[in-house]
Amino acid sequence: MTTSSFTPLYAHVHHDPDAPILDVEKLSVDFDGRAALQDISFHLHAGERVAVVGPNGAGKSTLFKVVAGVLPPTSGQVKISGFGPRGHICIAYVPQRSQVDWHFPASVADVVMMGRIGQVGFFRWPRHSDWDIVHSALDEVGMDSQADRQIGELSGGQQQRTFLARAMAQEAELVLMDEPLNGLDIPSQEAILSLLEKLHQKKITVLVATHDLGQAGSHFERVMLLNHRLIRFGPPGEVLNGDNLLLAYGSHAQLIKGKDGSTTLADSCCDGDGDDE
Amino acid sequence: MAVQPWQIPVATGMGMMSNFINILLKPLSYDFMLRGLAASVIVGVVCAVVGMYVVLRGMAFFGDALAHAVLPGVALGYLLSGGSREVLFWWALGAAVLVALAVGRLSKRSEIREDTAIGIIFASMFALGIALISTVRSYTVDLSHFLFGDVLGVSSRDLALTAIFGAIILVVIFLFYKEFMVLSFDPILAATLRLPSSFLTNLLLILMALSVSVAMQTVGVALMVAMLVTPAATASLITRRLWQGMLVAAGIGAVSAVTGLYLSYYLNIVSGSAIVLTATLIFLVVFIFHPHRGYLWKKR
Numbered sequence: 001m002t003t004s005s006f007t008p009l010y011a012h013v014h015h016d017p018d019a020p021i022l023d024v025e026k027l028s029v030d031f032d033g034r035a036a037l038q039d040i041s042f043h044l045h046a047g048e049r050v051a052v053v054g055p056n057g058a059g060k061s062t063l064f065k066v067v068a069g070v071l072p073p074t075s076g077q078v079k080i081s082g083f084g085p086r087g088h089i090c091i092a093y094v095p096q097r098s099q100v101d102w103h104f105p106a107s108v109a110d111v112v113m114m115g116r117i118g119q120v121g122f123f124r125w126p127r128h129s130d131w132d133i134v135h136s137a138l139d140e141v142g143m144d145s146q147a148d149r150q151i152g153e154l155s156g157g158q159q160q161r162t163f164l165a166r167a168m169a170q171e172a173e174l175v176l177m178d179e180p181l182n183g184l185d186i187p188s189q190e191a192i193l194s195l196l197e198k199l200h201q202k203k204i205t206v207l208v209a210t211h212d213l214g215q216a217g218s219h220f221e222r223v224m225l226l227n228h229r230l231i232r233f234g235p236p237g238e239v240l241n242g243d244n245l246l247l248a249y250g251s252h253a254q255l256i257k258g259k260d261g262s263t264t265l266a267d268s269c270c271d272g273d274g275d276d277e
Numbered sequence: 278m279a280v281q282p283w284q285i286p287v288a289t290g291m292g293m294m295s296n297f298i299n300i301l302l303k304p305l306s307y308d309f310m311l312r313g314l315a316a317s318v319i320v321g322v323v324c325a326v327v328g329m330y331v332v333l334r335g336m337a338f339f340g341d342a343l344a345h346a347v348l349p350g351v352a353l354g355y356l357l358s359g360g361s362r363e364v365l366f367w368w369a370l371g372a373a374v375l376v377a378l379a380v381g382r383l384s385k386r387s388e389i390r391e392d393t394a395i396g397i398i399f400a401s402m403f404a405l406g407i408a409l410i411s412t413v414r415s416y417t418v419d420l421s422h423f424l425f426g427d428v429l430g431v432s433s434r435d436l437a438l439t440a441i442f443g444a445i446i447l448v449v450i451f452l453f454y455k456e457f458m459v460l461s462f463d464p465i466l467a468a469t470l471r472l473p474s475s476f477l478t479n480l481l482l483i484l485m486a487l488s489v490s491v492a493m494q495t496v497g498v499a500l501m502v503a504m505l506v507t508p509a510a511t512a513s514l515i516t517r518r519l520w521q522g523m524l525v526a527a528g529i530g531a532v533s534a535v536t537g538l539y540l541s542y543y544l545n546i547v548s549g550s551a552i553v554l555t556a557t558l559i560f561l562v563v564f565i566f567h568p569h570r571g572y573l574w575k576k577r
Contacts, residue, residue, distance in 0.1 A: 070468040086471070093469050104333060104462050105513060105522045114462065117455045118470040126455075150517040170470075 015090075019082030021046045021174055021205045022067065027076035029062055036062045040076070040230045046173070047203040049196055051216035053240075054226035055249050060209040063226065064176040067207070068093045080174065089118040092167030094177040097159055102152040108162050109134055109147040115170035137168040141195055157188025164195055175199065177208045181215065193219050213240055304542045313428040313495075316439050317534035317552060320495045320504065323443040325530030326450060326523045327488045328509035330481060333461050333519075337506045338392060339380065342399035344489050344501035346376040348406025351423055351493070356409060362430070366438050369493045373486035376402065381482050403498075426497030426549040428538065435494060442491045446484050450523075457481060458519055496549040503553040508533065511560040514567055529559055 020043040029037040037059045044050060052060050065071040067078055069085030070093070080088045092115065106114075112134045113126055120126050126134075138144040141161040151159065160180050167175045181189045196219065199206055210216050216223050217236035225231040225239050227248045232239040304310040331340045350372020351365050358364050376398065383394045410420050422430070431439075450457065460467045460477050467474050489501055496504050512526035537552030544551070 065465070068465070068469050069471075070465055089470050091469055093465050095463065095465060101333075101462065103513075105516055105519050106458070106462060107518055110458075110518060111462075114455070114459045114466060115470075117459060118472075120455070122456070123452055166466075 015080075016082030019079070020044055021081055022207075023079040023082070024067070025077050025079075027063075027066060027078060028074050029059070029066060029071065030074045035228055037066070037073075038229050040226075042224065042230060042233050044174075044205055044207070046205055047200055048222065049200055049206045049220045050208070050222045050224055051220040051236075052207060052209045052224045052226055053211075053213060053216050053248070054231075058227040058248070060226060061178055064093060064178060064207070064209065067091070067174075068176055090171065090173040092170050092172035092175045094160075094163045094167060094175065094180060096178045096182065097156060098182075099178075100151075100159070102159070104151065106151055107148050108138065108143060108151060108154070111151055111162055112137055112166045112169045115166035115168075115172075118170070134165075134169050137165040138162075140168060140198065141165045142191070155188070156184050157191055160184065160188070160192055161195065164192070164199075168199075172204065174205045174207070177206065179209050179211070181210055181212060189215070213245075216240065300543070301539075304539065309429050309431070310538075310542065312431045312433065312436050313548070314535065314538055316431045316436050317428055317495050317538055317548070318531045319439050319443040320492045321508070321530030321532075321534035321552070322527040323446050323530075324488050324492050324501075324504035325508035325512070325526035327446060327484055328505040328507075328530075329512065329519065329523050329526055330457060330461060331485065331505045332509040332513055336485075337502060338395055340485060340489075340505040341502035342380070342395045343373060343377055343485060344492075344498050345399050345406075346402035347372045347489060347493060348423060348498055349402050349409060350375075350406075352406045352409035355419065356413070363434070366435065366490060366493070369490040370442075370487065373490045374483055377482040377486040378479060381479060422497070423493075424497050424499045425547050426493070426495050426500075428495050428541075428548040431494060439491050439494075442487055446487050446491070449480070449484060453477065453480065454520070496552060500549050500553045503556060504530070507553070507556040507560050511556075511563050514563050529556065533559065 022044040024043065025041050027037060027040040028035065040063065052063065054060055062071065066073050067085065068091050069078070069080075069088065078085050080091065085091065109131075113130065116126065116130050116133065120130055135144055135147065138147055141164050143158060143161050143165060146154065146158060151162065154162065164175075164177075164180075180192055184192070193215065196206055196208070208220070217240050220236065222234060223236045223239040224233045225244055225248045231248045232244045305314070328340075331337060347369050350368045354365050354368025355362075380395060380398060383389070383391075383398075406423075407420070410423070413419065456467075456472055456477055459470065459472065460474060460481070464474065467477070485505075488505065492501055492504055508526040508529035509522070511529050512522045516522040516525050533552050533556035537555040538548055540546065540555065541548040541551040
């Protein structure tokens with residue numbers, strides 16, 4: 001690691017610039033014989049913003065974990081820039097806020113630096129250049145003034161922005177966000193959505209799981225409707241219509257128009273905000 | 278051997294300071310006290326630092342089980358060596374590493390809940406250990422040494438082993454600081470950064486096992502978990518960063534060890550429990566009086 005650029009840990013990891021950033025082919029995942037995901041195929045191009053919509057337990061988190069290379073698929077394959085996901089560290093996963101231990105003794109800057117330890121490497125400490133990257137990522141999400149605070153002292157929106165900064169510090173090209181807007185007030189949601197716009201301008205591909213059909217329709221180029229199978233994938237206007245939603249959500253579907261103009265699909269069959277299988 | 282409190286001359290005027298120094302210095306004139314003190318401080322520091330991970334990863338029950346599960350290994354070594362205490366450290370070490378890795382593997386399978394699995398292993402190993410020791414006629418004395426430690430019986434060789442393994446543990450924690458932090462805070466990030474998660478997890482389990490075997494002679498099996506958990510829990514209340522937490526926990530561990538040993542000398546109580554009670558007292562004081570996060574603060 002004598003050069004300034006990062007040398008990958010895994011020699012077989014390459015990026016083919018012409019290949020789609022994410023190419024999923026005939027992907028299936030079984031848990032104890034039950035299919036969590038069935039025969040999913042799609043591909044994404046660099047810089048796309050895609051919303052993944054589906055009822056609780058539809059397999060959104062599972063899809064993200066397979067794409068991130070955290071969970072092995074039962075069959076089918078996932079390619080990142082033309083190569084398998086195993087060695088890539090250009091994929092960032094932003095967890096649901098409920099999945100994070102907010103009492104952990106770490107400052108905002110510590111958490112963002114965690115995104116860089118792949119580049120820093122074993123038996124080394126972060127260099128000045130790494131801290132510069134951390135602080136410019138924090139600056140970009142408007143959090144640099146909070147860098148020394150403990151993460152539990154932040155508001156929900158600030159916590160979410162910290163994790164986005166971590167994805168930036170990681171120099172991720174594909175960012176997977178699991179329900180990032182859940183439980184945030186409207187201004188915080190707007191702040192996150194405008195950060196997604198920033199990522200879009202940097203050609204960073206973003207895959208966001210969400211419950212809010214209104215936002216899925218207005219802030220994303222394409223919407224993926226998922227319920228174990230890929231029901232529809234295309235521009236919001238084609239995907240978000242009554243017939244498709246009925247296919248995805250079944251008769252439990254119930255459209256709720258919020259006062260703020262949001263459209264949420266209440267999924268009356270199974271409550272709870274996690275869709276961990 | 279121990280001086281009772283009523284035997285300490287009452288302090289008067291000018292003599293008070295020198296009297297106090299006398300109280301501090303007197304135990305140090307015995308070599309066995311010096312060795313015991315050094316060993317307890319090392320154990321206090323090492324257990325507290327490793328304990329930060331035990332606390333952050335919610336592994337207190339695991340730590341307790343690990344300590345108890347060492348007993349049959351020690352007992353077997355004790356029987357095979359014909360009552361010699363020289364080799365016991367290595368038997369403890371072997372047993373602790375074996376049990377740590379076994380529980381680590383077991384908890385990956387989903388048929389049995391992890392805490393249930395630990396509960397079964399913990400009690401059965403402990404029972405096996407006691408059964409083995411009870412085959413020796415003079416077992417009560419030896420058993421109490423295994424259970425509660427025998428800090429005054431620390432030989433020069435024991436002290437050297439404690440220092441060497443304590444240093445190894447601290448160096449490994451220093452070298453893998455950022456990796457262990459990521460692994461403990463966000464396992465999915467560790468996976469997406471392609472860190473060797475199962476290697477790191479096992480390494481952390483081995484460090485916990487080493488700490489347990491190092492602490493075996495000083496605090497004994499029964500109170501071990503307190504050395505792992507109490508200083509670290511106290512430090513977690515008053516620090517906001519992991520390395521600060523480790524430093525503060527180490528300080529609390531060391532202070533508890535020294536204070537506990539003096540209390541044990543003058544009040545004639547078992548050293549392991551004196552150390553643990555001191556650590557607990559520090560925890561309670563911090564828990565009640567700490568500004569912002571303390572109990573009193575929250576009541577208002």
